[in-house]
Amino acid sequence: MSNLLPLFQTALELGLISSLTVLALFLSYSMLNVCDLSTDGCFTLGAVVGATVALAGHPWLSIPAAMLAGVLSGFVTAFLQTKMGVDSLLAGIIVNTALYSINIAIMSGSSLVNINKSETVFTKMQAWLAGIGLDKFNKLVVALIAVGLVALFLYLFLKTKIGLAIRATGNNPDMVRSSSINPVMTTIVGLCVANAFTGLSGCLLAQSQKSVNIDIGSGMVTIALASLLIGRTFIRSRRMGFKIAGTILGAFIFRLVYTVALRFHMPAYMLKLVSSIIVIIAISGPYIKSKFPMIARRFKRAGAKKQTAGEGK
């Protein structure tokens, strides 16, 4: 038991940190109906910017800096798909590719940055919590605060007029236009906000593991989608607060299952295969289910044919 608890704590910390990306996809994928494939690159961008600013001696500043970098990346993705005639999936892929170069450039040409010796938001928090003897929980506290603030912001934001307009854009853009709202604007705002969360998520992960490499965000979009879809199966409420809570829960469950699987000697490199399979099952499951009556009929008919053929002999 004593060595299970830290395991659970690690899963919770990592789950919370990655849940910020899942919340970003909740906004872009579930609400705005845009599959933002720049997520991987944007996550890395947040990590790289966060690490670089922390390394320069400004751990607190690293957070707004990473979020701002995310906003910029989201703006470019949104601009390409709304104003430049680039298909929305392609816009994400293009930005993702471009970010690879940009991220390495920010790390001054290196693909790895170590921030072992530099102050981070986590070491700052550790110093504060040491006073009350809770310094072991520094990562958890930072992650909880970040997720709490982002979730609260998202909850309030989606109830504002701009939030409603963003939801309507993903639902029925015709209706948005006839309500005298420009869906281009809502798409841009939505993707900027979502990518700010993704940037923050990357920033926190980089600082919690005290290093960042260029691959830190690879596969993030699939992992986050898997978490999002897991959360959706656990909490099916229509109420916004529950949906957001479900999203965070999904991220945590994903991490927990992954951590347990590691304990049972699943090699770590299997993570991405597993998350891909989860996404496939979650998306194609309902589709296959809807096709099932037809498949069943076909089998029945084939069976009946065989039977009549047999009788004919």
Place this chain on the structure above:
Amino acid sequence: MLKITDISKTFNPGTVNEKTALSHLSLTVNDGDFISIIGANGAGKSTLFNAIAGSFFTDEGSIELDGEDITLMPEHIRAKAIGRLFQDPLRGTAPDMSIEENLALAAGHGGWLSRISRKEKQMLREKVALLNMGLEDRMDSPVGLLSGGQRQALTLMMATINPPKLLLLDEHTAALDPATSAKVLELTEKIVAENRLTCLVITHNMQSALSQGNRTLMMDGGNIIYDIAGDDRENLCVEDLLKMFKDRSGKALDNDRMLLTKDE
């Protein structure tokens, strides 16, 4: 109030699919007009509405609304002055959002960062109660759960919650069952009369094209072939209308729905 001058629109120009949907069409709509538009399939009725609402820009010509040139104004800005309903009742509402949220977006009160206030909730509820469909007790349910007729009635309320200068109705009751259709039509007339809206209606019902409103337009080949009002219109019956069409266009009206629709 609406002045359309010599507009044309050709789709897919220079290809085998080239289609002239509007050809040098001009039309002046007066304040308070209620105009019924009839015509065969492909006559350009919906294309005319698309041009007025700004779904595309015309190739040439100009459109003026209340003295303002809107020829090159984007669709969402025109939407402030132009309300529109389609035949498909699913087109005007966001299904995953509640009745209240749909209406609040259409009403557009308050700033971008404001939430739906209690006062606004009350106002929206009263508006929905006017529809007389019991929807005011379901303000929080998603619109996707409503029937086609309820959704169309709601869309009508959304289009007129800020009374537009011009209301475009594109066979907005054609997809509804007869009873619901009659109800939505009745609501439309009530709202149009109360707000004294200027209104263009595409219909496939020849009888209502003559009885409803004060003017009847007949379209063919991307242009208006008849514009009938006043006494001429009073004395006209459906047979005359069919004959007029044949005389002018050299063919019978081939709108199958039109032929199948009995006089009500």
